[in-house]
Amino acid sequence: MKPLRQNPLWTVILFFVLGATLYWSFIASDRFVSRANVVLLSAQISKPDVGLSAILRGMSNNDLLILRDFMRSTDMLARLQTELDLRAHYSNSDIDWFSRLSAPDVPTETFHRYVLKRLSIEFDEYAQVLRISAQAYDPGMAQRIVALLLEAGEEHMNVMGHRLAEEQVHFIEKQVEVLHQRMLEDSERMLSYQNEHGLVSPTETVGSLSGVIAKLEGELAGLQARKAALSVSQSERAPEMMKLDSEIKGMREQIATERARLARASGDALNRLAAEYELLRLQYEFSNELYSSAVTALENTRVEAARALKQVSVLQTPTLPEYSTQPRRLYNITVFAILAALTGIILQLLLAIIRDHKD
Structure with missing residues (x-):
């Protein structure tokens, strides 16, 4: 005891270690x-091989980091409190004074810091878990x-994925309705034009007349x-020459008549009808495409929306501990x-240095 009295x-330090x-x-x-x-998995659904670029982003390892941050958030804490009443559990008077939550009604910030000390949510980059x-x-x-934590985390990730997917689907559905109506209007306009002029296809009619004229x-x-x-052997007044002149005339x-029918200047000219019909036909085909x-x-987009659904795939289900593993009593005492x-050695050295300077 004497050495201890000489070294208060x-x-x-011994008192604190014993305590x-x-x-x-x-x-x-x-x-x-x-x-x-x-881990997070998404539905493996084959999508059509079309020229549309991907509307929704695929999954990445960042999803696990987003899930981790949500599990550590105050929103998650609020749900834990609502469903499990963690304030009452962690502030139970049966828990030792140093370990328990000081009071059930502590501020949210204090409660959040306390709960984070009782949670460990870490991303294993090597295993992607x-x-x-x-x-x-x-x-x-x-x-x-x-x-x-697992249930709420999966719901949160699905809500995030669905929000963008639903917006994209809703936008494209509106575009489909508009384009469908436009296609119907163009089709009706083309049919009305055909009925008005009594021609199924003015373009084919023009082609037919052009063939007749060429013949x-x-x-x-x-x-x-x-x-x-x-004309080398007969005069212009010869009967056969006169017959040929009549046929040529x-x-x-006849050729002039057919050409006039094909391209006369009036509004019913077939070439104009063909040009107008071709414009209507091209407009309809464009609308249809x-x-x-x-x-x-x-x-x-609907397939991508299904792919955006994320499922929390549990590699190890939440365990039900059979004995306590915290605190690590022997480890804590040793450390x-x-x-x-x-600390005692450092303080003793400092005191020795101070005494040397005084001397």
Whole structure:
């Protein structure tokens, strides 16, 4: 005892070590730890191979980090409090004074800091796994905390994924309706034009007339060649020459009539009808292609919306602890004793230096 009296510093340190030993050996309340390991998976649904670029982002490892941050948030804390009443559990008077929550009605910030000390939610980058553990003063409560973390986390991730998916689907559905109505209007306009002019396809009619004119011009060229050949041996007043002149004249009149029918200047000219009809047809085909692309995009977006659903795949279900693993009594006592001894040595050296300077 005499050496201790001569070294009051070590007396104080020994007193603290004995106090810590007594606390962690007999007073500190047992804490039970429930653990779970999870990954996030999305539905593996094949999507159509179309030219539409991906509307929704695919999953990434950041999803697990987002899930971790949500589990550590005050929103998650509020749900834990609502369903499990953690304030009452952690402030129970049966828990030792140093370990328990000071009061059930502490501010949210204080309560949040306390709960975070009882939760461990870490992302294993190598295994791409989220490792979750919760400490409570009852085995069942520890397991329920982890189970609720998993349930609420999965709901939160699905809400996030659905929000963007629903907005995209809603937008494309509106576009599909607009394009469908536009296609119907263009189709009705084209049919009305056909009925008004009594032509199924003015373009084909123009092609047919052009063929007739080409045939007539070929026949006219043949007649002119015969006339040129006969003019060598016969006069212009010869009966056969006069007959050829009459046929050539009639052929030219027929060609002029067909050409006038094809391209006369009035509003009912077939070339104008064909041009107007072709414009209506192209407009209808364009509207139809836009509508088809929009329908394909809608189906693709719905598939992506299903892929956006995330499921918390549990690699290890929340365990029900059979014995307490916290606090680590022997470890805490050993570490405290070592730190106390180091502190005593440092303080003793400082005191020795001070005494040397005084001397």
